[in-house]
Amino acid sequence: MTLVDCLDLCDLGREEIEAIAEHEHLPEVIAAELGNYLVHTASGQRAIKDIIRDDILAAQARGDFRHSAKLKLLLRHFIDRCRNEPEFNCC
Numbered sequence: 001m002t003l004v005d006c007l008d009l010c011d012l013g014r015e016e017i018e019a020i021a022e023h024e025h026l027p028e029v030i031a032a033e034l035g036n037y038l039v040h041t042a043s044g045q046r047a048i049k050d051i052i053r054d055d056i057l058a059a060q061a062r063g064d065f066r067h068s069a070k071l072k073l074l075l076r077h078f079i080d081r082c083r084n085e086p087e088f089n090c091c
Contacts, residue, residue, distance in 0.1 A: 010036040
């Protein structure tokens, strides 16, 4: 299976997978599997939000404000998606 195959099967977007991979220091394929597992429960969705928030803080701490801004948009998108899509209404 390729990364593209994993992303096609995952209920998260590429940026969300990248944020999980960055936070957990995992290859994207494994981050996709972890993220897909997490996104299907309320506690898992909270964990994904916490991961993205941690990534934002880490980017700010190293002075990478462009990456921080990108992650803030990602977090906003993820929260909106959780609120607006019936299968992701746990956020």
